[in-house]
Amino acid sequence: MMSDLLGAYTLLAQYGHLCDTAQFDEWLKLFAPTCAYYVKPRENEDLGLPACIMYCDSRAMLEDRILALRVASKYNIHTDRHIIGLPRLVGNGSNGLSIEAPFAVYQTEQEGDTRLFATGLYRDRLERDGDEFKISEKMVLVDTFAVQSLLATPL
């Protein structure tokens, strides 16, 4: 039980680190071979509407997102800082864990001004991979659904 939670902590810490240092190819390795990644406005979730602002229901689509970010997307030049809160264990089975963790992402632009870019909740399904966990599904529920400027880098 404690070791499972420790595994989740480790994964989330690494997740934030890889986002904030823009190592997205390494970030992709945190996901399982079969995986999904969604960024969904809280407004849609509350209204029971399915649309997301990022919707990758396969590993291929997630890889395409990262490819597009590297070769095509143009966005405000910035760095991110993820502040990820303590995960709450929602479910625990032989295959893996379900957890929820609150997050805040601050964005700093080139001249040093920082703004709260987004806050919300991670709803993650983690699957066992030896002694570690991989992300099999990540739902990023965004409270800050009036997106500031634009969203290019993953939350």
Add this chain to the structure above:
Amino acid sequence: MLSSDIWSTKDYSRVPYRLYHDESIYDVELQRVFGGPAWSLVGLEAEIPNPNDFRTSYIGETPIILHRDKNGEIHGFVNRCSHRGALVRRELCGNAKDHVCIYHQWCFGQDGSLNGVPFRRGFKGKGGYDKDFDMKEHGLEKVKVGSIGGVLFATQSEEAEPLEEYLGEAILGFIRRIFHRPVHIIGYHRQRIRGNWKGYAENPRDNYHAGLLHEFLRTFGLDRPTQVGGATMDRRHRHGVTWGRSESGNDAAREAYASAQVASADMKLAEPTLVAYYPDRNDDINIAIMSLFPNCVIQQIANSLATRQIRPRGPNEFEIFQTVIGYDDDTPQMKQHRLRQANLIGPAGLVSMEDGEAVEIVHRATKASPDDCEILELGGKGEISDRDYRVNDVPVRGFWSYYAELMGIEPEGAVR
């Protein structure tokens, strides 16, 4: 500040940056553009399908309520209590028989009329309103609402021409093409941009920025500005549609881009269905971006369908409120395809996120130079008219020509 002298050309091929930044000009826009005879996009009938469904929206910065009454008719009224000016309806949407202001409990009916006032006769025989207090005079201010295929437009002006005339035959055809069968809401995308609302109104009226700014399109070989298509306007040039046909590109595009040292389309997506197009109707138009004066974009990008409402928030900020839709008879596969293809649009859209950055860097760089101008000459100067090719920014000049008319600042001898 605000006079016909601000234009250095008569054909709107030069637009002074002052128009993006000046607070006093913005205040006039709220009165003469949004409060004037233009029809603004305010929502979709599909958002309020049942009797007593309501939804809040905006005309400019004026908060409004759209309410479908028990007979199915849609009413629009200003969401500001006629008593002391509070928001009457605080929720974004819901279902209710009436609207009660929380401040002093004034109660308004389905058409905005005033139905109840506490202490009207006073308390225990003392006080109350005078006898000449007439409930009929104190309903919520009405706005005119019109529907084209379920797309709701509203105006506060008595002088506004009928909605169908305002849009014109060509534009009506493009709207009805998208709304040719019942739609439902898939979700909302919201984006706050640190720029001027008109900078965003200009953006979709020039189609050629797409292939240049949205590098995703050309990296993955999806959209070429030289593919067959065009720019179509209404007779007064205030609205513009840019459109293109699928499977109609040619190698001229590569040559055109070669001079700009643009990467060739040799990259492949791991999941190519992201950009697949399955015709939703009997034509081969796979991209149609309708820009309707003043605040509306209706878009088809392959199977990705949405309306975008520009909600101004002062001269230096606006929201893009995007409503993503699908057809009621979509198969489960098409439902999934539309959710996937929503990756292309909105604040994180693979072919749209750059618009936010583009408008912001324009706003940042132009603030200090109010008398300098942008250049709008692609597709030629002079008379504003349709083009049978996509690479032009004539519809942007069309936008400014009607803007100048409403603002009362047309240059003498304006070329339109």
